[in-house]
Amino acid sequence: MPELPEVETMVRGIDPVVRGRQVVAISECPTACKPLTVVPGLPEIQKALVGQTIRAVVRIGKRVVWQMANELTLAIEPRMTGLMLRSDPPDEAHLRLRFDLKLGKARSIVWFWDRRGLGTVKLYQPGEFEQTVIGQLLGTDALSMTASHWQKLCAATDRPIKVLLLDQKRVAGIGNLYASEILHAAQIHPAVPASSLTPKQILELDRFVRSILQTAIEYEGSTLGDGTYRNALNQSGSYQNAHQVYARVGELCQRCGGSIERFVQAQRATFFCPGCQVIGKQRKR
DNA sequence: ATTAATGTTCAGAA
């Protein structure tokens, strides 16, 4: 679930107890059901990071990234259910990693908690993260996109616009939930080929990508029905209350009164309003 | 009690 707003909230939440601190210990949690993916391996990460200082914590796409003073990079990818916490976790059973940090006499503990265990923690050598992840796996950050960049991306493919929004190699940060919300705000049908968007729709897309993601950050993300997502203090986000279409099948569109529908695209649930997100609308005048 | 579905990513196949 964690998409750009949720990961940004995690980064901001742990920053006060991570940035500028020294790593005292990194340990596996004995209660964890199964180990998660740690690359190259926990012993190697411990050896490389213990005693080192964390220069900064930043969000890169949907990853929480620790930039170490010695130029190493630790990238934590929450995937479906991972959380970074600086307080008591939702439960003890799904704690995966514990980071003990210090600044002078001040000590802090940061947890990586992950219910499904699909998250990953990877250590990168100097320059490696920039080259392999930023350079090869991720496109421009969604908050840094421009209308002309959207124009180029959309013109280059006939894939449905919603599928394009989810392609991290093209645009980094947008996930399944916000893709539906953004397209509803921009009044674009999720299934239209990206190449068929009108100039006006490109401008609307550009505008709402930013405004929806920024608002969702202000609301500290979306905590869905199962309550999995929490901020760094184990509190729910509140952007779910602002959702217009996501998981609202059968409810009435607040813009046009249409009944929200769901369909499957690229094996993912898509939500939209058939009343104001119409295929071919761009051809009318 | 099985089966389907859930927010993400990517290796491998088409």
Place this chain on the structure above:
DNA sequence: TTTCTGAACATTAA
């Protein structure tokens, strides 16, 4: 080269 499929896992709803 680009795009699609299935698998990784735990939990809940049907």
